[in-house]
Amino acid sequence: MKTFYPPIEPYDSGRLAVGDGHEIYWEVCGNPDGKPAVLLHGGPGGGLIPVFRQFFDPDAYRVVLFDQRGCGRSTPHGGDPGGSMAANTTWHLVADIERLREHLGIERWLVHGGSWGSTLALAYAQAHPDRVTEMVLRGIYLARSSDEEWAFTPSGAAQLFPDEWAAFRDAVSPDEHGDLLAAYGRRLSDPDPAVHLPAARAWAAWELSAGTLLPAPPPEFDDRTLLGFARIEQHYFVNGCFLEEDQLIRDVHRIRHIPAVIVNGRYDMKTPPGGAYELHRAWPEAEFHIVPDAGHSGAEPGTLHLLIDATDRFRP
Template sequence: MIDWYPKTEPYDSGLLAVGDGNEIYWETCGNPAGKPALFLHGGPGGGLLPDHRRFFDPDAYRIVLFDQRNCGRSRPHAGDPAVSLRHNTTPHLVADIERLREHLGVERWLVFGGSWGTTLGLAYAQAHPGRVTGLVLRGVWLVRPGDQAWSFTPSGAAHLFPAEWAAFVAPIPAEERHDLIAAYGRRIADPDPAVHLPAARAWMGWELSANTLLPVAPPDLDDAMLLGFARITHHYIANGAFLPDEGLLAGIDRIRHLPAVIVNGRYDIKTPPGQAWALHQAWPEAELHIVEDAGHGGSEPGIRSLLIQATDRLRS
């Protein structure tokens, strides 16, 4: 059994104009004649990492990856406070995926997403079910009001990460703490770096505090990357990920005919397994795995193994 496919480099890459002055960075690796697979990164605003290519057999798959609008190597980058995010929404990203599919001449592809990538993957598949051969979803985020409350009120994840929650709340005056998302939004959007950089740092400190079962060092982000990540993540959280009022579960019937594998860590604090369970209840044909000794990270061994088994089975 393959534990982790070897590192591979892109054989092609480029920038694709997607409208509104935006260009998205894309790359392809693996076998140019293989089964197309699309990888959707998390965040939103996280960008690509080299290990994202390693969930797929490079001899069997034509692996397509891209940096979503305004992050990673896409441009303009949200790390510039002057860059507007008005044209960065889930419908825009769904349209970008279709433009990329057409640009690369892909008829249908396997869609793989982790965390925010599950949200975007479900939204894309429901909008274009005829272009999807199956889905692999890790760490399901449905962005329902209760899911938001778990992350941004003291009655949820704060109970498990009290010191990190205290650090997150500390910069906000007591009279504004009834709506931390709005309070941080005002500060992250402030044009003064003395205001928006500390706010972005505190926001991302909380966002990244529960990414793995065991603590790991936070990523080394420069000020522009930090601000861009914070701006995009906050933009989506503050707007309910720009999803329809009925949410993602209401559209499952459009994709129930597709094969799907759902993987979630038992101790995933970012996207607790109740969300994966709710998706499975709406989509009982989808295969659900709850990994007992895992958190949120896609590279954690138990999760990684199941994801690779899924892509191996779905490549035929």
Template sequence: MYPPIEPYDHGHLDTGDGHLVYWEVCGNPEGKPALVVHGGPGGGCTPNQRRGFDPERYRIILFDQRNCGRSLPHASDPAVDLSTNTTQHLVADMERLREHLGVDRWLLYGGSWGSTLMLAYAQAHPARVSEMVICGVTMTRRSEIDWLYRGVGRFFPEPWQRFREGVPEAERDGDLLAAYARLMS
């Protein structure tokens, strides 16, 4: 990891449909553009994620996906409509950010949900991606979701139990993700 670094530019990108996507840039303004795509759900970019690239060589770009981190509106607001928070919307936000920052092509870096989003972006805009560095790969297949939200509980029983207790008792033995989705919407 490189030493901590602060952004030299940041802002909120208006997506045109009621969302303001937070973004920040640090490192070398003339360096190779590298976009950090955070995992989720509900996460956001962190100061530590700025440290994965040599700030002398890279123009490090981070953003908080819709309804996450410092983007507005935040999913924690019960009045927020999540119907416009889809993979297609997030891919469009990434492309809008690329255009806003004047980037021709960029390296994509991320993992977990970020890996899925990066792959979707690269499929939609292959000419805009110079490289991809994917860690914690997931394709968000049903088998992976089942493992993450049910199977892994046998290794972490206490956190799993707390996770189950977050939904109404009648739904704890069913589809927990569907139950959480109902709670969110």
């Protein structure tokens, strides 16, 4: 069973101005002469975690990672007071990926993304198919209205996590239960920490409640990180992730020639496997795996084995 490569530190890093007052933090690790690859983190609103560097053989790959707009070490941060989301959309991020590729002098690269990272990877590849050598996708999120309903209505994941759902729902007043996204948007944008911080904690608790097949302690984040995560997610989800309905399936013909591996946990309660299967039906050339004993996390053994196997097979 394949597992993570050993921990590694970046050999280069920096900040790149991408317009609209935003600067993104980027880093590169592995072999400077290796095959280029970019890893797109989840969320939206997440950020880099050092273990992301370990999906690739460091002797074979030149691995690029970056914090998306508003995340991690990129500025302005989504959790800072007065921050605007006006210039933070899927298409801004797609443009940022291209700008970073050009900045680093990379002609083409492997694109790796999990969860929201899979959404962004598909959007990027469909916009710039000539820049992508292969794709490794995990926990497929297609950003459709049905996906929003699964996450934010009582008939979806709430049926499997009733206690966690109740805490999320009841963090706003009963008369707002009909539109939780809007209710949280009002609270998360409120300048008063006594209003926005409890909302951010409740949002993150719900979002992080179903990350693994078996219960696991949620990761700990400071208030600023939680607030940025919640604000960015709410902004994207209330806007349909700035994609047309079924756009990522509709436009898959643009990338069917790209070698790809699609992996989804059978019991993934964040991005259920139906979406991954629909993507595979539209893209039969892509290698497709349902992991029988996994949830959403890319670190669960069966899922991790397939992800590492994919990058190993795609290496030079």
